[in-house]
Amino acid sequence: MLEQSNLGQAFFNSFMIAIPATVLPVTIGAFAAYAFAWMNFPGRNYIFLALVGLLAVPLQLTFIPVLHFYVQNLHWTTDNLEATGIPGLPWVPLWLAHAGYGLPFSIYLLANFFRALPSDLFESAEIDGAGTLTVFFRLVMPLSVPAIASLVIFQFLWVWNDLLVALIYVGSSAEVAPMTVNLANLTTSLGAGSNLLTAAAFFSMIVPLIVFLSLQRYFVRGILAGSVKG
């Protein structure tokens, strides 16, 4: 029975969606947060304020134009992307969307953390002749492990548990749809198959529960960082 419902494929898809959709906003967000915290450029404070405003904007507001652009202008339908045969390509629209939606929170959290690092650190590094990349990867990153860890957990769980975004962008095809879509389909299509449903629900919960139980400390810290996620 479980084979019929494509559970293994959906489980795999969930990972293939969640991993890049976590890596992208965290790394790109870290670059941007570093610039917001320790570089000077015109309009810096206003752009940051705009990002804070975007934290509260409902994602629902963005789906229709993005979907329209994907289908009409880029021809990025799941079928087209699968036809190219390039591995991973069918998920690119979803990765980028999750990255865009996750970035305001990721920048907000990391910039606040980076800003709190002592400025002497950067001055002495500069005197020693360290380049921007060295400062970022050898100094800022190792010092920010707690903040980055909590952000990674947050984003990973958010993407793993997301139904709406996946439903909108890849909802119709079982080859790329994640666990949550699969599970939601089971609830509506198999009225009497509660044995199957519970098994599928258990599988969808097991990964986040493992992540949560093993990294609880960071998870709570991420929440306490004061957050409004769009």
Add this chain to the structure above:
Amino acid sequence: MDFGVLLTDLPTLVVVILGVPALIGAYIVGSEFLVRRLSDKRRPQVRPWFWVGPALFLVAAYLLLPAIGTVFQSFENNNGNFIGLGNYESQFANFPTGGAWVAIRNNVFFWLIFYTLFTLAFGLILAVLFDRVLYENIVKSLIFMPMAISSVALGVIWNFMYQYQSPGESQLGTMNALVTFVLHHDPVSWLQDQWPTPTFNILNNLALIGAATWGITGFALVILSAALKGIPADLLEAARVDGAGELTIFRRVIFPLMMPTIVVVGTTLVIFALKAFDVVYVMTAGNYGTDVLAYRMYNQLYTAGNSGGASAVAIILLIAVVPVLIFNLRQFRAVEARR
């Protein structure tokens, strides 16, 4: 179960796990290489834009521009012709049951009030009651755990809780087992019963909100409990020495001191309430008068094929969120000013 796919689809696995980080790394190293070739004076002017560039591009492409696009689209019909307020007229038609009214009522009234209040109340009560209890951390972990699972799984769990069998049969749902066994009342079909009246169906909406509250209480609990631990012990000590009872201390000392945190948690919950989708999608599909704005938008877009109407619903949602948005920005500015 076919977990063979985890191994057979190796190229995908490699591309996804190694390719994406490699691409990002190449970008930042490459851009730094380019920046180094500039003159000393130009370097600090150009470098920040390489660092914020990808982020600003993605945020603009996926949040800012589409949001603006939706505003325009809400004034157009499906062929892209301008029709003024036509979409809004059809969404606001036939008060109180037609158009988007049911969804608006549920979101702005039931969800906003009950979801926020229940979660804050439970979070606050649990935070205060379990403070300084020996097994506090275990309790917190347990209450927090639903935060980790998806709302879809939450909906599946609560569908079983609310299951209904006809009177006389043995009840499989926990809620109905309680109702029949303890209260000797006929079983209630929690998700379908539009008690008290179909135009003001509190019961099934509260059933959905209850399920959602179960999932989010841990969030409120963790933040409120951290705020509670931040209250200086000598303040409470002083109040006790002055002979204040524990209830008075809670009302006059703890509660006012926690107010800023309660406000922050409250605004976050208001946004969650307005954006509710998954629970409704899984448990009732918006039937029986339980529609919400996010679900109605999805429905208009996919089932009715009405992108103009869907945009209008999204804008209604945005208007509901705007006060919170302004409030957040003011809070942020106030915090920045204190730095």
